[in-house]
Amino acid sequence: MPETRGLVLVVEDEPHIADLQRRYLTREGFGVHTESDGAAGLAAARRLHPAAIVLDIGLPGLDGISFCRALREADDWTPVLLVTARDEEADRILGLELGADDYLTKPFSPRELVARVKTVLRRAAGPPGEPVLTLGRLVLDPQRRTVLRDGAPVELTGTEFNLLARLMRHPGRIFTREQLMSQVWGYAGYRDGRVVDVCVSQLRAKLGDASPIRTVRGVGYGATDRPA
Known part of the structure; x- marks a missing residue:
């Protein structure tokens, strides 16, 4: 199996959006695992230890805010990219307060999604050789x-x-x-x-x-x- 850039967990309840995200991330060399509800997504995050998580806020059952809170309370600092609707500004700010690393507002370009995933991963890695x-x-x-x-x-x-x-x-x-x-x-x-x-x-x-x-x-x- 060819080496990938890392596994991205996509938690999105709209199948066509999840499929679009999967296809574009896969094209860029990422492995992708998708889940359609928050509880299953959180279980997958704990089981798979992905490099990054693309997380919709408006999920059934366990919403994205609760997902992010549970992740950080468990001392899991996997980079999280929130996906939000335009009328979810308060939730977006709360998500950032809880430790999300970035966000995208629907509708968004799948190319921008890929670019933002690369960016949060690059930030997490940091520049090589930088002194204390x-x-x-x-x-x-x-x-x-x-x-x-x-x-x-x-x-x-x-x-x-x-x-x-x-x-x-x-x-x-x-x-x-x-x-x-x-x-x-x-x-x-x-x-x-x-x-x-x-x-x-x-x-x-x-x-x-x-x-x-x-x-x-x-x-x-x-x-x-x-x-x-």
């Missing part, structure tokens, strides 16, 4: 994807880790929300900064008074080892 970053009381290891606060580990979602790493790589630099959406989430030209604000809020809650993140009103966010 230290800022204030934090130590971030890009290769092991670990963060230590005063020597103790801090559990972060994939996106939280990527945002913190982006800021720590450039201490003192201020990024606009639009820049962070492009560089961390991959949304070029996307101007709604609420997703960034949610992720920053979650990071600050987890890092406590060791958080290096500073807000510059009307501009964006940066990182510094100086006290707030």
